[in-house]
Amino acid sequence: MNMFLLLLLVTYIVAMVNSLFAYNVPYNIKQQFLDTDKPLNFTAHARIYGQRAVEYEVQTEDGYLLGLHRIPGRRGLPILLMHGYTDTSDTWIVRGYKSLGITLASLNYDVWFGNIRGNRYSRRHVKLNPDKDASFWDYSFHEYGHYDLPAIIDTILSKTGSAKLNAIGHSQGNTIFYVLGSTRPEYNKKINVLTALAPICYLNNLPPPLSKIELYGYEIIGALMKLGVNEIFGDVSPSGRAAKAICERPEVGYAICVLGAIFSVSGYDAEEFPPYIFDVVIKHYPAATSRKNFNHFWQVAVRERFSKFDYGPEKNYVEYNSTIPPDYNLKAVTMPVVLIAAKNDKVSLISNVEILNQQLPNVVAYKIIERDLTNHVDFVWGSNMYEYLFPYIFAILRNFQ
Numbered sequence: 201m202n203m204f205l206l207l208l209l210v211t212y213i214v215a216m217v218n219s220l221f222a223y224n225v226p227y228n229i230k231q232q233f234l235d236t237d238k239p240l241n242f243t244a245h246a247r248i249y250g251q252r253a254v255e256y257e258v259q260t261e262d263g264y265l266l267g268l269h270r271i272p273g274r275r276g277l278p279i280l281l282m283h284g285y286t287d288t289s290d291t292w293i294v295r296g297y298k299s300l301g302i303t304l305a306s307l308n309y310d311v312w313f314g315n316i317r318g319n320r321y322s323r324r325h326v327k328l329n330p331d332k333d334a335s336f337w338d339y340s341f342h343e344y345g346h347y348d349l350p351a352i353i354d355t356i357l358s359k360t361g362s363a364k365l366n367a368i369g370h371s372q373g374n375t376i377f378y379v380l381g382s383t384r385p386e387y388n389k390k391i392n393v394l395t396a397l398a399p400i401c402y403l404n405n406l407p408p409p410l411s412k413i414e415l416y417g418y419e420i421i422g423a424l425m426k427l428g429v430n431e432i433f434g435d436v437s438p439s440g441r442a443a444k445a446i447c448e449r450p451e452v453g454y455a456i457c458v459l460g461a462i463f464s465v466s467g468y469d470a471e472e473f474p475p476y477i478f479d480v481v482i483k484h485y486p487a488a489t490s491r492k493n494f495n496h497f498w499q500v501a502v503r504e505r506f507s508k509f510d511y512g513p514e515k516n517y518v519e520y521n522s523t524i525p526p527d528y529n530l531k532a533v534t535m536p537v538v539l540i541a542a543k544n545d546k547v548s549l550i551s552n553v554e555i556l557n558q559q560l561p562n563v564v565a566y567k568i569i570e571r572d573l574t575n576h577v578d579f580v581w582g583s584n585m586y587e588y589l590f591p592y593i594f595a596i597l598r599n600f601q
């Protein structure tokens with residue numbers, strides 16, 4: 201062979217191999233880069249990791265159509281994973297082979313991935329048009345727990361013939377189970393055990409910048425109402441498009457969106473969430489929520505109570521027969537709950553998880569992750585959660601058969 205060609209070939213191979221190790225990118229994430237100019241949907245994304253996912257459509261009692269994903273398996277009870285605030289089912293697989301969803305699927309569990317109303321997979325209703333009807337967005341985490349979860353759970357139980365399931369919820373994804381257990385107590389027995397990652401119930405004494413958002417919440421919500429903004433961070437909403445436009449800017453996206461926004465809200469932890477992971481995550485996050493949901497969480501923070509939505513005295517009286525909104529009765533949440541919190545989580549503060557721990561009647565385990573830097577988003581996006589978190593989850597699944 202011609203020396204020159206040989207040299208070229210060797211150079212080429214060396215360059216290829218080098219590029220594989222550039223930034224120390226794990227091969228699973230590298231693989232994703234090949235085909236994610238556009239965000240892959242859940243099923244296409246799962247295929248990259250050799251998993252065949254299926255999608256079901258679930259209809260709620262009040263007419264919302266929700267996308268429910270499943271990677272079928274044969275081991276143990278079905279497992280339902282519920283994503284957090286402005287997130288989707290994608291969150292459980294964006295970390296590839298190191299994500300909880302793909303890991304549980306490779307262990308042959310029957311894994312189900314829920315999506316709450318209004319997000320990318322659930323922006324549909326039998327009558328209402330999300331782009332035209334403001335009433336489509338007239339919901340908060342109350343409706344996620346009171347309508348969406350029962351429809352999702354009943355679909356899973358009827359498709360599998362199982363009487364119970366194991367649930368794992370991240371952030372708002374566990375809040376909605378407290379709503380479910382207190383407003384529809386008959387569902388407690390359908391939950392074998394709820395594993396609450398970064399538990400969210402009380403939002404007292406939040407640190408900055410959330411405390412600042414809390415301080416100006418009234419003005420923010422007022423301005424959004426004036427502008428007629430019902431949907432926040434949706435793919436086609438101005439807030440969602442602006443977030444994507446900024447965060448996907450190559451040089452500055454990570455600095456502005458991760459260092460400036462995500463870490464400042466959730467806790468700083470660059471080690472677990474480096475730029476190359478962010479590049480994948482930002483193709484899937486954020487997803488829509490309603491202004492009313494933001495408002496409801498704001499009320500929980502300001503009023504320091506886990507209560508139903510506060511409409512003001514007059515409408516409260518009509519809705520609740522009381523001028524102040526009633527608290528959710530946490531004593532009625534009798535399902536077994538495992539609380540898993542983290543020390544550097546600036547949204548789910550340990551002090552607030554302690555209150556929840558005291559008020560829930562059936563906390564079967566309460567765990568604080570040892571690693572000091574673990575923050576609110578590491579639970580789903582962290583690089584090494586297979587080491588810091590997954591062993592506890594496997595133990596729970598073993599001990600609660």
Ligand SMILES: *[C@@H]1O[C@H](CO)[C@@H](O)[C@H](O)[C@H]1NC(C)=O
Binds near residue numbers: 241242
């Ligand atoms: C997901 O994406 C794949 C590939 O683009 C496409 O073939 C499939 O129809 C999509 N699935 C859904 C439910 O939209």
Ligand SMILES: *[C@@H]1O[C@H](CO)[C@@H](O)[C@H](O)[C@H]1NC(C)=O
Binds near residue numbers: 521
């Ligand atoms: C409304 O509240 C009052 C006072 O607490 C109570 O006496 C009454 O029974 C309630 N009515 C309904 C319909 O629940």
